[in-house]
Amino acid sequence: MKAFISVDMEGLPHIVSPEHMAPGRKLYDEARSIMTECVLAMVDQLHKSGVDRVIVADGHGPKVNLIPEKMPNYVSIVRGNPRSISMVAGGQGADLAIFLGYHAKPGTPYAIFDHVINGGVLHMVKLNGQETSEFYMNAATLGEQGVPVVLVAGDKALLDDDVSKFAPWAVRVPLKESLAHYASISPSMPECLENIRMGVREAVSRHSEGKMEPLKLKTPVNLEVYFTSTAYAQMACHLPDSEMLGGNGIRYRAKSTEEAYRVTQLLTFVAEGVRSSVM
Ligand SMILES: [Zn+2]
Numbered sequence: 001m002k003a004f005i006s007v008d009m010e011g012l013p014h015i016v017s018p019e020h021m022a023p024g025r026k027l028y029d030e031a032r033s034i035m036t037e038c039v040l041a042m043v044d045q046l047h048k049s050g051v052d053r054v055i056v057a058d059g060h061g062p063k064v065n066l067i068p069e070k071m072p073n074y075v076s077i078v079r080g081n082p083r084s085i086s087m088v089a090g091g092q093g094a095d096l097a098i099f100l101g102y103h104a105k106p107g108t109p110y111a112i113f114d115h116v117i118n119g120g121v122l123h124m125v126k127l128n129g130q131e132t133s134e135f136y137m138n139a140a141t142l143g144e145q146g147v148p149v150v151l152v153a154g155d156k157a158l159l160d161d162d163v164s165k166f167a168p169w170a171v172r173v174p175l176k177e178s179l180a181h182y183a184s185i186s187p188s189m190p191e192c193l194e195n196i197r198m199g200v201r202e203a204v205s206r207h208s209e210g211k212m213e214p215l216k217l218k219t220p221v222n223l224e225v226y227f228t229s230t231a232y233a234q235m236a237c238h239l240p241d242s243e244m245l246g247g248n249g250i251r252y253r254a255k256s257t258e259e260a261y262r263v264t265q266l267l268t269f270v271a272e273g274v275r276s277s278v279m
Helices: 028-048 134-144 156-166 189-208 230-236 257-277
Strands: 002-007 053-058 075-078 096-102 122-127 149-155 171-180 183-185 221-227 243-245 249-254
Touching (some): 028 096, 028 189, 122 134, 122 257, 134 156, 149 189, 156 171, 171 189, 230 249, 230 257, 249 257
Parallel strands (some): 002 053
Antiparallel strands (some): 122 221, 171 183, 221 249
């Protein structure tokens, strides 16, 4: 059995500050080791539960956060940036998927680091009219390939909102409860790691009983991307067959969820390019 883990940082326990978020920042090493410890507990429990191969996609920022030499020999790591289906690259062909360290979508009240993909340039993304979290977009992209998300561990605000709404079959493991955009309360690391292990045991057993489903969207997918600046939309709108929505948005009809994902990545990097060209 092959398992896929997509790991982000903002929904991991005790990670609360922009100083945690990027190489060179003061608390980055602490964040890397928290991520690595959580992944190690997860892959070890998956292995003990009968999984013989685990692919872990490092999904945050520059995507080189996990400490690779700590991983056991049954684990492969997807690292580096950019990737056309970013956080779920490498998930194709897995029997089951797990999302670890995930956070809520932009505009969620009292949710730590609420944003989608790149909060600096993206205000909001909609798929078929639904405001999307990274969870929703990633789960639907894997779902289109027939891969079910069986467990989501991260901010309780995301679990209570999108995960219970769109993947009610998935096991939910809260690793933090948000108090504000940059503040949360989390159990101790030993308790978080034990909760991750319990969640994995339950998810694998429910998966083997046939209780998990791939999340699928209707196609074609109506993609709407809203930027934080009109400057970004004015360059992004040169995408053929797209149309502008007001000053800040772009609409694009995608043949598949994966195409919607790839186009969102393209538009995000266009916006980043505009941003860096005027700074
Ligand atoms: Zn992240």
